[in-house]
Amino acid sequence: MSLKTRISEDVKQAMRARDKSRLSVLRQISAAIKQIEVDERIVLDDAGVTAVLDKMAKQRRESLEQYTSAGRDDLAAQERFELEILGEFLPEPLSEEELAALIDDAVTSSGASGMQDMGRVMGELKPHVQGRADMKAVSAAVRARLNA
Known part of the structure; x- marks a missing residue:
């Protein structure tokens, strides 16, 4: 349905x-x-x-x-x-570990090397996390990952 x-x-x-x-x-x-x-x-x-x-x-x-x-x-x-x-209508939220794994996969698959690639990483992540995680928190996590 x-x-x-x-x-x-x-x-x-x-x-x-x-x-x-x-x-x-x-x-x-x-x-x-x-x-x-x-x-x-x-x-x-x-x-x-x-x-x-x-x-x-x-x-x-x-x-x-x-x-x-x-x-x-x-x-x-x-x-x-x-x-x-x-x-009730949104999908099950992602756990911290699941989100970290998705971010790592997106960074690897997009070939991101720094902050200049953040848009590409977020574009790849959005379909997978839409409705399952707060995009503000996702953005902060991606920023932290790319700065590391």
């Missing part, structure tokens, strides 16, 4: 269960996917949907950080809830 179909089925289940908070988040996800499809006149596959979900999760993490530092626990709780729902 594709991700879009799973999301659609979960919307229906939330409607039947009268779970308004979950339904709201699922509708936000559906709207974001449809917005991309309409704007770019394409039909998103699972990889595209994962990219949209990853972007939404990143936004929620940043908002959560800001709300927590501002002492807005009510808004932080809502962001945590939305992140939890988004996490």
Whole structure:
């Protein structure tokens, strides 16, 4: 079952269960996917949907950080809830060891020798880590690896 179909089925289940908070988040996800499809006149596959979900999760993490530092626990709780729902549709996160192995493989296969090759390494890594790791953390790890 594709991700879009799973999301659609979960919307229906939330409607039947009268779970308004979950339904709201699922509708936000559906709207974001449809917005991309309409704007770019394409039909998103699972990889595209994962990219949209990853972007939404990143936004929620940043908002959560800001709300927590501002002492807005009510808004932080809502962001945590939305992140939890988004996490249901994202692939399993990579462990530190798996990420390090992927970075080593990308550096080796791209022939990277220094920081000037970071774009090439990130380009090779992105399809493998999209939705499974925070790209900010991946970028920092690649930078550290290339500077070593």
